Amino acid sequence: MSTKTDVMQGTLGLMVLKTLETMGPLHGYGIARRIEQISGNLLSVNYGTIYPALLKLEQEGCISSEWGVSDNNRKAKYYKLTRAGRKQLQESAREWEQTKCILEQFLTLGEESS
Amino acid sequence: MRTLRAWIVRLCSLFKRKQLDYEFGEEIECHLAMHIEDNLRAGMSPEEARRNALIKFGGVDRIFEEHRDRRGFRWLAELQRNLCYAARILWKQKALSLIVIGILAFASAANTAVFSIYNFLFIRSFPYPHSERLVYVGTSGGYGGYDSESHHRYREENRSFEAFGSYNPDYRNYSRKGEARTTTILLVTCDFASVFQYQPALGRGFLEKEEGPGEPKVVMLSHSFWQREFGGSVSALGETLKLDGEVHTVVGVLPSNADFPQPADLWVLFQKGQGDTIRGYGRLKEGVSLEQAQQDLTRIHKSMMETRSMNEYLAPPRLRFLREKLFGNVGSTITMLLFAVGILLLIVCLNVAGIMLARSESRSQEMGIRTALGASRAGIIRQLLTESLLLALPGVLLGLLMGQALLRLIALKLEAPSWVRLTPDIPFLAFCVVLTGATTAFFGLAPALQAARVNVQHSLHEASSRLSASGAKRRGLKMLVVGELAFAVVLLVGAGLLLRSWQKMLAVDPGFRADHVFTFNIKLPPPAYKGIDDSRFFERFIESLRQLPGVTAASGANVLPLGGYNQFFFDVEGAAPHPAAETDPAILMRWIFPDYFKTMGVTLVSGRDFNAEDGRAKNSCVAIVDQSFARRYWPGADPIGKRIRIRAEDNLQGQWRKEVGLDRWMTVVGLTRNVAHYGLDRAIEPGVYIPYNKWRSSQMYILVRSTVDPAGIVGPIRSQLRKLDPDVGILFPMTMTEVVKRSTLVRRVLSIVMMLFAVAALLIAVAGVYGVVNYTVSRRTHEIGIRMALGATRGQILGMVAGGGARLMIVGAILGVAGAFAASQAMRNMLFGITAFDVPTYFIVGAVLIGAVAAATLLPARRAANIEPMRALRSE
Numbered sequence: 001m002s003t004k005t006d007v008m009q010g011t012l013g014l015m016v017l018k019t020l021e022t023m024g025p026l027h028g029y030g031i032a033r034r035i036e037q038i039s040g041n042l043l044s045v046n047y048g049t050i051y052p053a054l055l056k057l058e059q060e061g062c063i064s065s066e067w068g069v070s071d072n073n074r075k076a077k078y079y080k081l082t083r084a085g086r087k088q089l090q091e092s093a094r095e096w097e098q099t100k101c102i103l104e105q106f107l108t109l110g111e112e113s114s
Numbered sequence: 115m116r117t118l119r120a121w122i123v124r125l126c127s128l129f130k131r132k133q134l135d136y137e138f139g140e141e142i143e144c145h146l147a148m149h150i151e152d153n154l155r156a157g158m159s160p161e162e163a164r165r166n167a168l169i170k171f172g173g174v175d176r177i178f179e180e181h182r183d184r185r186g187f188r189w190l191a192e193l194q195r196n197l198c199y200a201a202r203i204l205w206k207q208k209a210l211s212l213i214v215i216g217i218l219a220f221a222s223a224a225n226t227a228v229f230s231i232y233n234f235l236f237i238r239s240f241p242y243p244h245s246e247r248l249v250y251v252g253t254s255g256g257y258g259g260y261d262s263e264s265h266h267r268y269r270e271e272n273r274s275f276e277a278f279g280s281y282n283p284d285y286r287n288y289s290r291k292g293e294a295r296t297t298t299i300l301l302v303t304c305d306f307a308s309v310f311q312y313q314p315a316l317g318r319g320f321l322e323k324e325e326g327p328g329e330p331k332v333v334m335l336s337h338s339f340w341q342r343e344f345g346g347s348v349s350a351l352g353e354t355l356k357l358d359g360e361v362h363t364v365v366g367v368l369p370s371n372a373d374f375p376q377p378a379d380l381w382v383l384f385q386k387g388q389g390d391t392i393r394g395y396g397r398l399k400e401g402v403s404l405e406q407a408q409q410d411l412t413r414i415h416k417s418m419m420e421t422r423s424m425n426e427y428l429a430p431p432r433l434r435f436l437r438e439k440l441f442g443n444v445g446s447t448i449t450m451l452l453f454a455v456g457i458l459l460l461i462v463c464l465n466v467a468g469i470m471l472a473r474s475e476s477r478s479q480e481m482g483i484r485t486a487l488g489a490s491r492a493g494i495i496r497q498l499l500t501e502s503l504l505l506a507l508p509g510v511l512l513g514l515l516m517g518q519a520l521l522r523l524i525a526l527k528l529e530a531p532s533w534v535r536l537t538p539d540i541p542f543l544a545f546c547v548v549l550t551g552a553t554t555a556f557f558g559l560a561p562a563l564q565a566a567r568v569n570v571q572h573s574l575h576e577a578s579s580r581l582s583a584s585g586a587k588r589r590g591l592k593m594l595v596v597g598e599l600a601f602a603v604v605l606l607v608g609a610g611l612l613l614r615s616w617q618k619m620l621a622v623d624p625g626f627r628a629d630h631v632f633t634f635n636i637k638l639p640p641p642a643y644k645g646i647d648d649s650r651f652f653e654r655f656i657e658s659l660r661q662l663p664g665v666t667a668a669s670g671a672n673v674l675p676l677g678g679y680n681q682f683f684f685d686v687e688g689a690a691p692h693p694a695a696e697t698d699p700a701i702l703m704r705w706i707f708p709d710y711f712k713t714m715g716v717t718l719v720s721g722r723d724f725n726a727e728d729g730r731a732k733n734s735c736v737a738i739v740d741q742s743f744a745r746r747y748w749p750g751a752d753p754i755g756k757r758i759r760i761r762a763e764d765n766l767q768g769q770w771r772k773e774v775g776l777d778r779w780m781t782v783v784g785l786t787r788n789v790a791h792y793g794l795d796r797a798i799e800p801g802v803y804i805p806y807n808k809w810r811s812s813q814m815y816i817l818v819r820s821t822v823d824p825a826g827i828v829g830p831i832r833s834q835l836r837k838l839d840p841d842v843g844i845l846f847p848m849t850m851t852e853v854v855k856r857s858t859l860v861r862r863v864l865s866i867v868m869m870l871f872a873v874a875a876l877l878i879a880v881a882g883v884y885g886v887v888n889y890t891v892s893r894r895t896h897e898i899g900i901r902m903a904l905g906a907t908r909g910q911i912l913g914m915v916a917g918g919g920a921r922l923m924i925v926g927a928i929l930g931v932a933g934a935f936a937a938s939q940a941m942r943n944m945l946f947g948i949t950a951f952d953v954p955t956y957f958i959v960g961a962v963l964i965g966a967v968a969a970a971t972l973l974p975a976r977r978a979a980n981i982e983p984m985r986a987l988r989s990e
Contacts, residue, residue: 027144027145027148028141028145029144029145029148029149030148046170046171046172046177047145047149047170047171047172048142048171048172048173048174048176048177049172049177049180051138051141051142051177051180051181052177052180052181052184055181055184055185056120056184058123059119059120059123059124059184060117060119060120061119070148072151074144074147074148074151075140075144076141076144076145076148077137077141077144
């Protein structure tokens with residue numbers, strides 16, 4: 001249980017960054033919605049948990065925030081990827097790619113030997 | 115890097131909590147509003163839309179809390195909460211808190227002050243560049259020095275020093291605007307300033323070419339002398355001063371910090387071939403050890419001595435680091451003081467621990483509630499430690515300020531030179547932090563642990579807590595008080611031993627009568643008075659003093675009792691065989707004028723005093739010895755008529771010895787009582803007196819015994835001196851009583867300071883006893899009521915309570931005496947005239963302790979005895 005949330009904590013940040021990269025500046029609600037859609041509802045998280053994750057990214061300087069106005073004329077806080085965030089995203093993506101490859105090799109290796 | 119950034123942001127966010135909270139609330143609101151809108155668009159009813167949005171979001175409060183934790187630091191927030199709470203609690207008990215802070219401040223003042231001194235003596239570097247490489251160059255003899263040639267050979271041929279210079283403190287008669295005065299000077303070689311890297315405040319330093327013999331004489335002014343005599347004017351440069359009748363040109367002004375190795379009005383350049391004995395300071399090259407430098411100079415010294423005749427021989431050089439040279443012999447004293455203030459602090463901590471423990475008793479209910487509501491043990495301990503810290507911190511801070519103020523006062527009073535630095539520095543601040551932490555932990559931890567061990571059930575049941583929980587606490591309190599008493603006894607015994615030593619020292623018969631003797635020093639300028647003329651001058655001066663009204667006797671000597679060394683080895687005709695185990699004693703030799711014994715009040719046991727004719731003729735050789743000398747060499751025999759002779763020792767200047775006829779046998783003509791020359795608390799060593807005119811001295815102490823006040827006699831003495839020579843001033847005017855008093859100063863100060871500490875410790879410990887007995891009485895009011903109702907008399911109750919106090923005292927005293935035995939062994943070499951097991955000291959300490967504890971016990975005991983049984987029973 002706890003390991004699952006730990007993984008989630010780590011990946012949530014990455015997902016937020018990726019979302020902001022593809023969608024441009026977006027508010028918390030939008031990000032949460034988008035992540036849910038992309039994961040095909042497989043990942044059902046409370047929307048609220050997005051906020052501590054956003055705060056952490058902001059403290060680390062990966063994203064910045066600004067109050068703005070939404071499509072239907074509502075005041076909302078918009079998050080935006082910073083340059084540091086872009087770099088972080090590339091790095092993390094590469095790391096994930098590597099991890100994925102290693103795990104894949106491992107798993108296929110296991111299939112062959114059996 | 116990113117983590118660091120996050121930390122900084124988090125730290126900053128602590129200061130705008132309200133705003134951030136508000137903003138986040140708004141953000142959540144927006145989020146929910148948008149979600150609800152979307153839900154409505156998807157066809158939900160308004161109610162369901164709202165419910166769904168909230169469920170999807172997850173608990174708003176939980177997210178809020180998580181957000182807050184993430185934003186700042188949880189522990190910081192807790193600390194802040196704890197601090198606020200602790201401040202409220204302590205504020206509620208203002209009086210108690212103030213008492214605790216007060217005694218902590220007192221103990222910290224003592225500790226920080228003593229540590230400041232220790233820090234200056236043994237840790238802190240001196241305020242000169244590379245001071246850790248500064249080395250003093252003296253001779254293996256201890257007080258000796260070397261000559262001009264040695265200096266130049268050392269300087270030119272050494273491979274160890276970056277800078278090397280020599281100096282000798284001296285005096286010069288200096289007259290300006292008609293008034294003759296004696297100024298302090300430092301005779302220095304041209305490179306002396308470079309050792310300490312003193313930069314002239316004005317003008318320039320000395321040049322090497324000015325050291326040549328026959329070159330015009332030059333001086334530098336000290337900063338204060340420049341201000342005083344020349345009003346700090348630039349025109350002082352190039353001015354000429356007459357020192358001992360010789361013209362010196364001012365070339366520069368020293369910086370105000372140039373008061374090391376010692377303050378002097380003027381620096382006079384030491385010229386090549388001048389006869390003075392000098393010592394040196396050098397700064398080692400980087401990477402050169404003291405041993406290497408020692409070998410280096412020893413090598414130069416050896417090659418130099420090979421070419422010298424025996425009577426030009428000098429003792430080999432001895433190098434010491436600055437710290438050892440200056441403070442080598444005060445280590446044990448300051449360590450003792452450090453221990454004493456440490457013990458004082460321990461007592462204070464024990465006392466405060468007692469107060470905290472007693473207070474935590476009344477709060478056991480609070481602790482119970484906290485525990486019941488889910489506070490962790492660690493949380494409660496943290497809370498209580500925060501309270502302790504809040505007491506310790508202001509206590510130490512206040513103490514620090516008090517200690518610094520005290521030190522400043524002492525430094526001002528003693529006119530400490532600028533290199534004595536007692537101000538706070540990094541090690542000092544570290545000490546204060548450790549002090550705060552240690553005291554907090556020491557007095558806070560035990561009560562906190564005790565309080566955290568609450569039994570929820572019990573503490574919530576108030577009545578039961580009164581009976582059961584207090585048992586353990588009372589034991590804890592008693593243990594603390596026993597500890598306080600024991601440590602107080604250690605301090606009392608230590609202070610008592612020092613005080614008794616001081617008393618013993620004052621009771622020592624110095625061998626002379628110090629009252630009504632006024633003394634001062636005169637230094638004659640060398641060019642004007644050559645050779646034997648010095649003696650003539652002194653003779654005439656002393657004779658003129660004898661004519662002054664109120665003067666009963668006047669004389670002179672080269673060394674005063676309790677002041678200075680002038681030692682030689684002697685050959686003794688018909689001496690008792692020399693015990694092999696004993697080294698040949700170096701014998702104090704004093705050159706005296708007739709009437710010395712009468713003036714100084716030294717008893718002449720047999721034989722006669724010198725007269726004016728003694729020593730005048732070259733072959734007339736007489737001496738007077740003291741009883742210690744006679745006992746050492748001719749035990750049981752009459753010394754009169756025996757003969758002694760100064761031994762041809764290496765370092766003796768053979769030239770003058772022959773010239774004045776001191777190489778001959780001298781006949782003993784008188785025997786005097788011993789004089790405690792080296793200090794009242796030192797062993798008496800043998801001594802010899804020689805007629806004054808056997809010694810070519812331009813410097814003499816003049817002694818005047820009078821029936822009038824010394825203050826009234828200074829004026830006439832000065833005018834007599836002016837009549838003889840207007841260029842000569844007087845130096846060190848003092849009464850002999852002052853001389854004696856000064857020689858006992860260290861012991862006096864030390865015993866008074868220790869006594870202050872001990873009395874403070876006793877008062878605090880006794881307050882502890884009072885506290886615990888009083889506490890016991892109030893806790894046992896009910897029980898006492900029952901006892902009295904059952905027929906106990908008031909006397910029995912009094913005895914019961916007082917007995918409790920007495921038991922504490924007995925246990926404390928036994929532990930304390932054991933501790934004192936150990937401690938007094940360590941301070942054995944500081945004692946005089948008594949052993950470490952001085953019975954009267956222990957008796958007096960015991961009596962004081964019994965008296966103090968009795969007073970502290972009887973008050974609450976009386977209160978207990980006066981309890982009205984009926985009221986006591988009803989009060990519960």
